Amino acid sequence: MLWLALRFPLLPLEIFTRGAAMPDPLAVVSSSSANAEIVACNQQARRHGIDAGMPVTAAWALASGLRVFTHDVPAERAALERAAAWALQFTPTVSIATPIEILLEVEGSLRFFGGLNRLWADIKRKTGVTGYTVHMAGAPTPLAAQLFARAGLPTRIRHGDALRLSLGQLPTSVLELPAALGGLLQDIGIRTLGECLELPRDGLARRAGKELLAQLDRALGNVPDPRPAFMPPQTFKATLPLPAPVENAEMLLFAARRLIAELCGLLAATGKGAQQLKFLLSHEDGRETHLPLNLVTASRDPAHLTSVLRERLERTRLPSPAIAMTLESGMLLPLPSGNLTFLPDEREQTEALSRLIERLRARLGENAVQGLDVIADHRPERAWRACEPGNGEGTWITWRSATRPLWLLNTPRPLAQIHEIPQYEGPLTRLTAAERIESGWWDGDDVKREYFVARNPAQSLLWIYRESGGWYLHGFFS
Amino acid sequence: MQSLEAVLNHPAIWRGNGCARVAIPSVSTGFPELDAALPGGGWPAAVLTEIYAAHRGIGEMQIFMPAAARLTRAGRRVMLIAPPYIPYAPALAAHGLKLPHLMLVRAERIEERFWACEQALRHQDCGAVLAWIDHAPERALKRLQLAAETGNAIALLFRSARVIPASPAALRLQIERSQDRTLVRVLKRRGSGLPAPIALDLQNSPSVPAGQPRQLEMMS
Numbered sequence: 160m161l162w163l164a165l166r167f168p169l170l171p172l173e174i175f176t177r178g179a180a181m182p183d184p185l186a187v188v189s190s191s192s193a194n195a196e197i198v199a200c201n202q203q204a205r206r207h208g209i210d211a212g213m214p215v216t217a218a219w220a221l222a223s224g225l226r227v228f229t230h231d232v233p234a235e236r237a238a239l240e241r242a243a244a245w246a247l248q249f250t251p252t253v254s255i256a257t258p259i260e261i262l263l264e265v266e267g268s269l270r271f272f273g274g275l276n277r278l279w280a281d282i283k284r285k286t287g288v289t290g291y292t293v294h295m296a297g298a299p300t301p302l303a304a305q306l307f308a309r310a311g312l313p314t315r316i317r318h319g320d321a322l323r324l325s326l327g328q329l330p331t332s333v334l335e336l337p338a339a340l341g342g343l344l345q346d347i348g349i350r351t352l353g354e355c356l357e358l359p360r361d362g363l364a365r366r367a368g369k370e371l372l373a374q375l376d377r378a379l380g381n382v383p384d385p386r387p388a389f390m391p392p393q394t395f396k397a398t399l400p401l402p403a404p405v406e407n408a409e410m411l412l413f414a415a416r417r418l419i420a421e422l423c424g425l426l427a428a429t430g431k432g433a434q435q436l437k438f439l440l441s442h443e444d445g446r447e448t449h450l451p452l453n454l455v456t457a458s459r460d461p462a463h464l465t466s467v468l469r470e471r472l473e474r475t476r477l478p479s480p481a482i483a484m485t486l487e488s489g490m491l492l493p494l495p496s497g498n499l500t501f502l503p504d505e506r507e508q509t510e511a512l513s514r515l516i517e518r519l520r521a522r523l524g525e526n527a528v529q530g531l532d533v534i535a536d537h538r539p540e541r542a543w544r545a546c547e548p549g550n551g552e553g554t555w556i557t558w559r560s561a562t563r564p565l566w567l568l569n570t571p572r573p574l575a576q577i578h579e580i581p582q583y584e585g586p587l588t589r590l591t592a593a594e595r596i597e598s599g600w601w602d603g604d605d606v607k608r609e610y611f612v613a614r615n616p617a618q619s620l621l622w623i624y625r626e627s628g629g630w631y632l633h634g635f636f637s
Numbered sequence: 638m639q640s641l642e643a644v645l646n647h648p649a650i651w652r653g654n655g656c657a658r659v660a661i662p663s664v665s666t667g668f669p670e671l672d673a674a675l676p677g678g679g680w681p682a683a684v685l686t687e688i689y690a691a692h693r694g695i696g697e698m699q700i701f702m703p704a705a706a707r708l709t710r711a712g713r714r715v716m717l718i719a720p721p722y723i724p725y726a727p728a729l730a731a732h733g734l735k736l737p738h739l740m741l742v743r744a745e746r747i748e749e750r751f752w753a754c755e756q757a758l759r760h761q762d763c764g765a766v767l768a769w770i771d772h773a774p775e776r777a778l779k780r781l782q783l784a785a786e787t788g789n790a791i792a793l794l795f796r797s798a799r800v801i802p803a804s805p806a807a808l809r810l811q812i813e814r815s816q817d818r819t820l821v822r823v824l825k826r827r828g829s830g831l832p833a834p835i836a837l838d839l840q841n842s843p844s845v846p847a848g849q850p851r852q853l854e855m856m857s
Contacts (some may be wrong), residue, residue, distance in 0.1 A: 402830035512714065515760045519742055519753055529741045531726040543726035548740045563731060565698045566722035584692075619694030634725060636696035 161266040161275070161317060163302035165286070166294045168311075170259045171199045174238045175228045177416035178401040178484065184222045185402075188215045191229050198230050226402075234398075235259070241397055243389040245274035245289065247423050247428030249282060253443070254301070254386035260308065262386060275315060288420040288461075298322060301386055302378040306352075309333040319380060327353025327376060334374055340367055352378075377597045391429050395422050403481030404443055408472040409440055411481065415468055418486040423461045425491075429543040432457030432494030438468065443556040448477055451523070457492040457512035463514055469607070470521030516548055532625065538600040538606050539567065539633060542587040562591065564634030571631035574623065581623060585616035585630030596624075613637065661827075662789060664764075665770045667703025674807070674823055674832040680704050680765075680791045682690075683781040683808035687794045693721075696819035696839045699732075702794060705765060706733030708791075713764025716757045718742045718851040721769050738764075751777045755784040758792055765791040771798065779805050 167173070184204035188195040192197035198212045207222035218225055223394040235258065243261045246253045247273070267280060272278035279295065286293045296307030297315040303322055307314040310333050314321050329352045333345050343366070349355055355363070356375060364372050377384040397418050405411055426432055434457040438450040450471055458464060519528045521581065530548040533539060574581040581587045593609040608624040610633070615621065620636035643688055661677030661684070672678045680686065680701070690697035715738060717724055739774050742757070744750045750770050757766045758781070775795070782805050785792040794806065801811065802822065809824040818836040825831075 210829075301758045423728065512762060515756060515763075516740075518756055523742065523744050523749060523753065529737050529743075531724060531729065531737065531739050531741060533726045533730055539725075539727075543723070545741070549737050563701075563725060563728040564694075565725055565728045565732075566693065566720075567725040568722055617692045617695075618817070619692045620696075621694055635722065636693050637696070637699040 160264060160299055161297055162283070162299070162301040162304040163263040163265050163271070163279075163295060163297045164256075164260055164301070164308040165246065165263065165282070166260045166296075166305070166308035167239070168294055169199055169201065169290050169292045170199060170238060171230055171235055172228065173291050174234050175400050176201075176230065176346075176402050177417055178399045179403060179405065179410060181402055182414075182576065184209065184225045185255045186215075186218060186225055187226045189230050191236065197537060204614075208317075214535075226326040232258075240389075240392075241395075241421050241425075242289070242291070244391050244395075245285075245424030246282075246391070247391055248424045253389045255389055255401055256301075256386075257307060260305055261389075261575050262304065264301075265297075270468065275317075277619060279315070281546040285420065286567075288416065289424075300378055301384055302374065302379045303319050306333045309335070323379060327351060327356060331355060332385055332472045332529075334371070336371065340371065343367060347354075356582050391425060394491060395425055395433070396485070397421060398483055398485040400483045404482050406480045408469070411472055411484065412465065414484050415486070416465055416574070417589050419461050419468075420485065422486060423459050423464070424460035424490060426494070429491065433464075433488045434458075434492055435489035436464070437489075439485040439487070440477065440540070441483040441485070442477070442479045443482055444479055446472060446478055448473060448475065448481070452517075453525070455516050457494050459494060463517075467521045470518055473523070474522055474598050512549075534578045537596050538604070539563070539596070539610075540601075540602075543567070562594075562622075562636075564636045566635040566637050568633055571624070574630040574632055576630060581613070583613075583615050583621060583623075583632055584619070586615040586617050587621065587623065590620075593625075654794040664704045664707060664791060666700065666755055667707070667803075668700070668837050670835050671700065671837065674821075674826075674835055676827045680793075682789045682791050683786050683810055685778065685785045685792045685794060685805070686810070687796060687804055687806040688810050688812060689796050689798060689801055690812040691797060691799045692814070693797075695812055695814035696837070697795065699839050700736070700812070700819065700821065700837065701767070702729075702732040704791070705729075707736035708764035709738035711764070712738065712762075714738055714740055714760075714762055715765045716740045716742060716767065718753050718757065718766065718768040719744050719770065720767075723751075727855055732792075747777075748770065751781060754781055754792070758784040758788045758790055759790060760790075763788065765792040765793065766797065767793045768793045773804075776803065776805065784807065792803055 160571050171289065172185055176185055184201065184207055186200035186204050186209060187198045189198050193216065197211050197215060197218055198319060199207050199211055204222060204225060209218045209221055209450040215227065239255055239259065239261065246261055246263055250263050250265045250268045254262045256262055266635045269275055269278060294311050295305050296312060298304040298307060299316065299319055299322060303326055306326065306329055311331050314325060316325055327399045331352060347562065353437065355454055360372060375383045380561060399414050399418055401414055422433065424458060434454050440448040452467055452471060516528050528548060529545040530550055532544050532546045534544055536542050561574050574583055576582065589611045591612045593611060597607045599605040608626045610624045613621045613623050621632055622634035622636065624633055626630050662682045663677035663679035665679040666672050680823060717739065724741065726736060729739065742753050744753050747770060750768060754766055754768045757763050781814055808826050811822040811824055813820040813822065819839050820834045820836055822834045823831050
């Protein structure tokens, strides 16, 4: 067994701030009251001497520019669950260790990912995209991995022998013991886990309680340490607060990339794709902007989803700056993995085409991209319809032997007449006999027309008709 | 090592000695007399072609229909970007086009039209991109020419200017009509000299009986 512990030390803070790059000193406080304590703070705040556990009033005294957010435990828990879902792309065995750690059992994934070094680098890179700071460590037992991660050491231990030695060097603080017990160990001069392990077991159990021994045994693998497996959710929904109001599309995309990365991690883990996505922007004045993205085919490619959203954002005018962004997926659809073939095939082509359609639609509007189809109707304006690209040619009518122009006017244009001869840039000469079209009396949109092909002095070929004494231009033989 | 001939046949290389020797990937126009006048012997792919027609209804679309029919039948996309009127499906089908392979893109603003063209041209299964953009700045045309070079689609830009402006397009044709024939005048092509105007008899095309387009026998 090889467990990787992913600890997100700044999770309480980063759920608020990962939507934008923030240069200010920032901290999360335990409550909004005056005697609240700092729960977590960023590097900039630490530079001012601020640290976790400090009263917020003291922190204000150290850095007057400190921005604080109130600790939001449910949001933190939701973020951790999303991180767990995202981590399922690396291994099917993921477990949540509250409040800020997740565990991945990766022994079975090493071969697939090309070894521990590559997997490690991959996880590092991908957590970077989601916007979280991560401390990672690997060990044969889940608890040992957690302990190394808490110490901030990127330790990677594959075997039990090395484990005892390395664990021994960790300070007892990584055990996160109750304050009284921590104080007791300090009083008797125990600083490291190694010193703890050298103490007689029964004596230690009597003075410090069973829990400390049990923890050490679990960390060393002497007793089993079963972890509950995380089950992925069926849909995805996440909200990202924007630390400063944002109007600029590029900055919104920065935040959106975080959410898209989390979504795509879940999709990759479950072998699914998303076809319908909803981006929701919340504005300062309480208004909301809905940006639904309807893809032609399901996808889990972050670059593609980002580019579709980019086109969509560029087309959208925001009423006011946004303060939060929510991404919600519709039903996730099964999406077969695409890397099993060496040659470009049919599926790849249609996939590439649907991407083109999505890009065009995202910028130009849902109705801007269409296919064409013919319909069995005698009325020329009803003999065609717009359809989804790629569909069409449902009913082809073989009885039609008449001439039809390549261009049809949206609405027939009335033609002036001189001595009853219709005019279009000069008098028109009729070239064909009349084609009578009488139809539509049953649906109230009846036509009684005589169509002709006509030529004007510039030698354009036109499709014209006569109806109740008037002449109309209906198309060009372009 | 690549032979000199192979290098010289690259479409990006322009040689000033006649048009017949330039090997440009192209699709036959379906009109032998027109093929003979075009470098590569057909509608050239991966370059920008401009078609000028001062009037509508003089056969400016029909000259492309045989090639469009052939492309759609081969499963390649034909994109129509910002057409001025409704491309009439029954007539397109009568010209032998496979309608499921046609795609219509509506775009109001000039820069959106150019953007849509570029997106389509860079897409590998587009066989042809037909666009209607009248007022085109030269810079935008250059971009379009570059986009055309990245793909392998036929790029046709239909323009109606009566006074023909300068343009970086590799092939420029002017369509006129006289004595019931459609005249194609080559204004610019790669290769030396310009041929005499080519007269095409399209008279039959509008009255093609449905289901058996005239060009189909020629193509199969």
